[in-house]
Amino acid sequence: MAPSIWQLLIVLAIVILLFGTKKLRNIGxxxxxxxxxxxxxxxxxxQQAAAQEGEKLEEKKEGTVIEGESTREKDKA
Known part of the structure; x- marks a missing residue:
C-alpha cells in the first residue's frame, strides 16, 4: 500500500521543521x-580505459612479425 499525498506532505512538513530550509538546501x-x-x-x-586499449592495439600492430610462406603472386615469381 503506497502512502497517500497527505501522508507525504505531513512527513515533508516534519522534516522541514526538524532541519530547517537552509540545512535542507545545503544537503541538496x-x-x-x-x-x-x-x-x-x-x-x-x-576515456582512460579506451585510450589504454587503443595504445595496446597500436603496440600489437607495430611489433607483430609473421613468419611463413607468402601467398601473393608477386612473391612467388
Whole structure:
C-alpha cells in the first residue's frame, strides 16, 4: 500500500521543521555536487580505459612479425 499525498506532505512538513530550509538546501546542493563528480569520474575512467586499449592495439600492430610462406603472386615469381 503506497502512502497517500497527505501522508507525504505531513512527513515533508516534519522534516522541514526538524532541519530547517537552509540545512535542507545545503544537503541538496552537496548531494547534487557529489553526483556530478561521480558522473565525471566515471566518464574520465571510461576515456582512460579506451585510450589504454587503443595504445595496446597500436603496440600489437607495430611489433607483430609473421613468419611463413607468402601467398601473393608477386612473391612467388
Amino acid at each position: 546542493s552537496d548531494l547534487g555536487g557529489a553526483i556530478k563528480n561521480f558522473r565525471n569520474s566515471i566518464k574520465d575512467g571510461e
